[in-house]
Structure formats: C-alpha cells, structure tokens
Amino acid sequence: MKSIYSRLLIGVTTLLCLVSGQAQQNFDDVEIHTLHVRDNIYMLVGSGGNITVQLGTDGVFIIDTQYAPLSAKIAAAIRELSDQPITYIINTHYHPDHVGGNENLRLVGTTLVGGNMPGAVPYSGDGAQVVAHENVLLRLSGAMGGEAQPTAIWPTNTFFNAEKKMHYNGEGIRILHQPAAHTDGDVIVYFRKSDVISAGDVFRTTGYPVIDLAGGGSYAGTIAALNNLKNMMIPEYGQDGGTLVIPGHGRLSGLGDVLDFREMVIVIHDRLRQMIDAGMTLEQVKAAQPSRDYDPVYGAETGFWTTERFIEAAYQSLSE
C-alpha cells in the first residue's frame, strides 16, 4: 500500500508540475525555430517537446504539438516549409507539453475523406487525424485515473498493439509502442527512408529521464525503450551519421548521444539496484549520491524534474 501511495504521489506530482509549467509560462516571447534534419524531415524547437515535421505531396505529417498557446506560431513555421495541409498528428505520449496544441493544429489541418471513412474514423471530416497509442487516449480521457482533459485534444485514431505502420510522403513509417517507459503510452516513430527517428521523451538530452510512475512509466521500461532505440540505429561511422534521432527535448542526436544517455541510465540503475538490494532507505540512497558523476550533465536543482525527484522516482520504480 505504501508503495502504491508513493507511486501515486510521485506520479501525480510529476503531472502537476508539467501542467503548472504550462500555466506559469509566458509564451509571448517563445520563438519557434526550424532545423532541417534530413531530406524532407524537420525539427521544430520552441517550448515543450520537440516537434517533428515530415513534408511531401501527401500532406504534412507532424509528431507532437507542444502547448496550445504556441499553435499559431507552430502553424506559421510549418507554412514556411509547405503549403500542404496538416493531415496527421502523432502523439508520442500524453503529457501537456506534447499534446497541448492538438486541437488547434488538428483544426488547421484536414483529412482526406471518402468511402466508408467518415463512419469509421471520428472527426475525419473535421481536421487532421491525431494518432496515438490507446493509453494516451485513456490517460487524457481520465479513464485510467487523473483528471480528464478536454475532448478536443484527445487522439482521434488509436492503436493498442505493439506497432502501427503507415506509408506517407514516399516512405514507410513505423510507430512503435514502448510499454511502461516514460509513460505507458510512449511511441517512437521511425521514418525508414529518411533514417530518422522521433523518440519522444524516452530519450532527451536535457536532463535525467522523467519516469512518470502514475502515468505507467518505469525505470526498467525506460532502459528497454533505450535499448530498442539503440538497436534501430545504424551509424555511418563510429557513432556519428547514419540514423538521426529527434529527442523529446534537446538537440538533434546521433547514436553516440543515445549511447551516452543509455550508459547513464544503466549505470545509475546498477548502483541503485545494489543499494536497494542492500536494504538502503531512500534517504540513505540520496545521501550516497549515486548519480554524482552524471549530475553536472543531466542533473538539476530547480525546475520540475530535479535530480532529487529523479532519484525518488527511480528508487520507487526499482523497489517494486
């Protein structure tokens, strides 16, 4: 019972921090920056999770939508790249910094409708499709606990199995569910021809992994997702070039960046595992500073995801 209580406490606090981050932030000064990744793939950087944009004659395919107040700026940035309509939006998970703009960006887009589609796909005549793993819908709708979010930001097109495949703008796209990683609804999206992966928050370069325990995340699942990511990547040489990764937050990355992040996650895991197996309490673990060598790179003393909160979530997850 104590474990469940702690898990809920940490998880709810995580979500509240994410939401309050939006409430406290002034978006007026936020600029949306565009980075060409490769071929017809771009990365948009603003506030919140990175947005991936794939362009082509089929339409504009985007991954994640940041916060709602930024939608007009995001739409304008996309218009600088293409005059095609937004037709698909993929959500990598349910957090507000990734789905906040779902409604606005969906409504500036469109879905090609015909045959039996209007009856099969809700909202198909009313903007772009929002595709996500089923758990994203369950989280946003409050069906798995927590506060229900407005229906207008819910996914319109979900899947429940390990993978959804699409072919769009001339290339195959794999949408791969990563169970119980950052949350329980994470997906990483692989553009096969461009050899670019949009990783969502299972990989970020700006801090320790955020493990949303109440949202179904776990430390073990985070490692598994990073292993999946690593195994999909083929560098051109050494650890550079070849497959590129757009992280949930932070800079465009190659295999070396993913390996560095994975190294940190595994090393801290192994240290915590030893401490927990030795019967150390959370306070004892904190005092031992098991992440001291990585703190200058990934740690934070302020903000919503401090080093202390990471250690608390990790300890909780590995104690179960």
Added chain:
Amino acid sequence: MSMVLRSGIAGLLYAFCLSATPVLAQINLAGQWTGQYHEDEPDRLPGPELGDYGGLPVTDANRMRAQSWSASILSVPEYQCRVHPVDYASSFAQIRIWETVDPKTQELIAIHVQHFAWNTVRTIWMDGREHPPEYAQHTAMGFSTGEFVGQALRVRTTHLKEGWLRRNGVARSWNAELTEYFTRHGDILTWGVYIVDPTYLEEPFIRNRDYTFNPNGRMGPYPCESVIETDVPDDYFPHYLPGENPYLIEYGRNHGIPYEATLGGAETMYPEYVDTIRSMAD
C-alpha cells in the same frame, strides 16, 4: 621617369601590398604532417594506465566517472568503432591538411584536417559563417570556424559530442568549447588546444602536439567494423560500482606515486605539485 612618378608608383605598389596583406599573411598548412612523439609518448601510443588522472584538472564528478570506467567497453559492438574526439585525435601518426578555395575568387572557404586515427575528417570553415544553434547536432569532430591571427590559424570549435581527455575513462563533456592554434614554423607545425569544459573540468586544459612536414607522406586506411565478441544481455553496459574497481591502485603502486596524487585535479597540473607529492611521501 621622374622621381615623383617613381615614388608614386612605389607608393601605389606599397599600398596594394598593404591591402593584400591579409591574404598574403594566410599561412598555407596544406600537406601531410607526421606526428612527433617526444611529448607524452607513453600516454599517446601505449596509452594511459588505468587510474592515472594526474595532470588533468578533473572535477570530483569526472573522477567518479573515470573510476567507474571499465576497459570492457571496447568489447561492446556500439563502442568498438567510436572515434577519438577532435581534441584527442591529433595525437596519433599523420594528419593531412587541405583547403577548399573558390576557384574564381581564390577566397578560402574551408580548411580540412584528416587524422590517421579512424581517418576522421574535420572541416574548419573560413568563410565567416555562424555556428549552428545549440539544438543542432553535436558530433565527434564538432563544428569549427577559423581565422588567421598573425602566423597562426585560430579555430573555435563547438557542438562536440561527449569525448574523453584520456582514454582511461576521463570524460570531456559535450558542453566543452575548444580554442585551437595551428602554428607553422617552416616544416614544423604546432597544434595547441585550449579546452574549456565547465561541466567536467576545474580549469581549462591545454594540450600541444608537434608535426613535421612530410612531402612524401601517405596516410594509411583505418577501417573499422564492429563485431560481437561476447554474448551479453541487451541492457549490459560494463562499469565498476563505486569502490569496486580493483585496478585504481595499480598505477600509483607501480610507479611509487601516492594514490592521492594519481587522482588528478587542477593542482596536479602545476610544477609545485611535486612538493605536495614529496610531502605525501614523507
């Protein structure tokens, strides 16, 4: 021709020469250069010993990172072909330097350096372009821009991937910025790098290397193909848990150096630290 006219022509020629000075002052570094090993040879070719962090201004966090490092990392396929970072790769054998020049204007666009180690190639942009934003990709070679300062090429490098100061686990973070000087003295080339790493270094670290011009030099290929040498779990990453690395004491013991002096830190870079070591031995 009158004295006045000749003086005028001479003056014009002088003025022309002055105006052309920036171009004429650009040293030409192109060619094959062979590394000299009179400096730091044991550290460069045989490689550093385990647990030797002396002379490096490592922070406590970096020291902990290094002490966790296991040489078994080289058995992991993803790490087998990991190249030396740009601030380390120049330590080995030859380098080749060549220029990219606009064929019409003769303006220098870029200088390229290829290292023997892993045959990595870096580009130093000389056309005044800006460095990319922070969210652009970081690589082992980083992003470099250069300018001539007197008889030296000064290079600023950002966007580095995490690398190492010494290949026994001492890290250099992706947050580091390099200032390099390539200085030519006839057939001798000196490369110096000034590494500022607020994440993992207490103070900036300076490294120098010397080369001799080799007009007949050839650089050999350096292919690398990863192979699976041992079957390990997918979530395996070799490292030592704190306090469990048995090799950390070997270096000091083998060379008669107090263990504390092997741990590095800014003070170990300076000559007066010898007195500190002596006092430890007393």
